[in-house]
Amino acid sequence: MREIGLFILIILGVASPAIGPLQAKDSSPSSRITSACESFGIQRFQTRKEPPPFTLKDLTGTQISLNVYKGKPLLLFFWASWCPACKEDMALLEKFFERIKGEIEFLTIAIDGEKEKRVKRMVQDQKITLPVLLDQKEKIARTYGVRMVPTAFLISRESLMEGMVVGQRDWCAPEALSAIKELLDLR
Numbered sequence: 001m002r003e004i005g006l007f008i009l010i011i012l013g014v015a016s017p018a019i020g021p022l023q024a025k026d027s028s029p030s031s032r033i034t035s036a037c038e039s040f041g042i043q044r045f046q047t048r049k050e051p052p053p054f055t056l057k058d059l060t061g062t063q064i065s066l067n068v069y070k071g072k073p074l075l076l077f078f079w080a081s082w083c084p085a086c087k088e089d090m091a092l093l094e095k096f097f098e099r100i101k102g103e104i105e106f107l108t109i110a111i112d113g114e115k116e117k118r119v120k121r122m123v124q125d126q127k128i129t130l131p132v133l134l135d136q137k138e139k140i141a142r143t144y145g146v147r148m149v150p151t152a153f154l155i156s157r158e159s160l161m162e163g164m165v166v167g168q169r170d171w172c173a174p175e176a177l178s179a180i181k182e183l184l185d186l187r
Helices: 002-023 036-040 084-100 116-125 139-143 174-184
Strands: 055-058 063-065 074-079 105-110 132-134 151-155 161-166
Touching (some): 074 084, 084 174, 116 132
Antiparallel strands (some): 055 063, 055 132, 074 151, 151 161
16 A cells, blocks of 8 residues: 555656646746736627617707717716716716827716716716716616626727726726727727
């Protein structure tokens, strides 16, 4: 019995150096390079598809349709006025929008239900100029599979959903612009 144990230890001792390199991850410089999308936390969609269409009212009561943005790169941002992270993201998105105006369209969707006054007050207090639509019964959020806010979807000029960002991000960070340009193939 002792001989079998000794034999196993010898085999393991001889095999370990050979197995180690086979299991080691590639640590070459090229394997450590991550895309801007990965570093910013964008989840790319493996299957690109058209975003579900919708028409919602903005804060002035005007009906806005997603079709208006067809052929334009778009950041579609779901948020709520009761969400502290959303409030911070809205302020950062406003600054980001000013920085890349003309390169990408922005559309924000508040899922506050019947709390239109609360949304208007927050938009006014934070001096938000981004288009804000009201998803009063959260129907559109459910259609898009939004499980938490903030959540952003990135849609290409070919009108295909390319990826999404779930949770709070620093939209003013340099990675934000790099990631969006990479994902949406902007120059």
